[in-house]
Amino acid sequence: MTADAAFLSALVAALPAGDVLTGDAIPERNAHDWSDRYAPVPPVAVVRAADAGGVAAAMKLCAAHGVPVTAQGGLTGLCGGGTPVAGGVAISLERMAQIEEIDPDAMTMTLGAGVPLEAAQKAAAEAGLMVPLDLGARGSCAIGGNISTNAGGNRVIRYGMTREMVLGLEVVLPTGEVVTSLNKMLKNNAGYDLKQLFIGAEGTLGIVTRAVIRLAPRPASTMAAMCGLSSYDDLLKLLRAARSGLGPMLSAFEVMWPDYWSVISGTPGLKMPLPDGFAIYALVEAQGTDDAADPARFQAWLEAQAEAGLVEDAAVAQSLADVARFWEVRDAVSEFSITFGPHCAFDIGLPQARMDEFARACRAAMDAEWPGTGEAIFYGHIGDGNMHIGGRVRGAAQQPKERICEIVYGLVRDFGGTVSAEHGIGTLKKPYLSHARSDAELALMARLRAALDPAGIMNPGKVF
Known part of the structure; x- marks a missing residue:
């Protein structure tokens, strides 16, 4: 109707x-x-x-x-x-943009679903704390949407997905009933954890109107290095070394394949911290609580990796401005319309051990379909198993999006991955959801949806 x-x-x-x-x-x-x-x-x-x-x-x-x-x-x-x-x-939810409370003892923030992520970040910083979630659209995206899509972002390897920072929710159900559970306690096992139904549900089960989110201590130190490596095997060893050697200080582990590096090198005004020619590149970031001791510890760790032969070359940030410049290299995807042209973008998840194998298979499949013009570039938050892909047919007046999707998502299925790591399903990925979810899982999702929204009015046609 x-x-x-x-x-x-x-x-x-x-x-x-x-x-x-x-x-x-x-x-x-x-x-x-x-x-x-x-x-x-x-x-x-x-x-x-x-x-x-x-x-x-x-x-x-x-x-x-x-x-x-x-x-x-x-x-x-x-x-x-x-x-x-x-x-x-x-x-x-744009008018529900109030930050109601920051509780420094519980380290929580209570806020409306329409609060932009960047506004929440600034408010937390003024209180000497930090919102763990961070992503490129921080200035425009809203907390309610972050929750409804279970957003990931740059520092999942340390803080987890949005789901890990949500303590309580206020939700309006499809019937109009308001369920208010603005819990602020880390430990609360009183019955079902109902908030989990709505995190990542993309507005199909209810509408998030307010939330309580966990905050984190604001880092006293931030260190970063852009590393060039000779092989993907060395990259995996470096990731293991970062996890064990840096421990909870490790806040990001971003990886860029040479095809990505070559493309973004053409971004106007972007200064590349390392030259072309490496088999793969990694941005390693660490954040700590001791601005006197942490930089020396990070430097010693990095030198040990170079001595072990894992890192061929590295540019080390000497200031927060350098850290920001390193992130500009990783975030240069915003200029892809200039440097790469029309393409199809993908957000997938894969076992880390198979990512390079997947990249090779994907390149080969694109070239086989469109010899000489089919190509793909790869980068992502590899520390948490998230790969981003840009696929295109070079010179095509109109990109064959459906066929490119079939190739990429078919390989994701074959490699045991997921068609969505952090962007949700919506309508775009709906035809491929079965590549990552079993029939039993899809049936259970349908039963949950029917139970909460029997009239089928909540974002119909989305997800499944």
């Missing part, structure tokens, strides 16, 4: 003036997320509720009329999960 005039009138009447946008008042941005695979779908209304009560009022009406609902945060998703359903309502 879709919305009609009577429903829209009831929706406008049920919420405070200005909370419901219809017709020409609906911003274009609410018709899609950052994914470019599908055409925008304008919703029939955008609900800009200020609190859970407003979301609940809208949800009750949508449930009664059978109108589909899509929750929207910062709209930085890359898989179509935030794109509305035709004839449906978009519920925007």
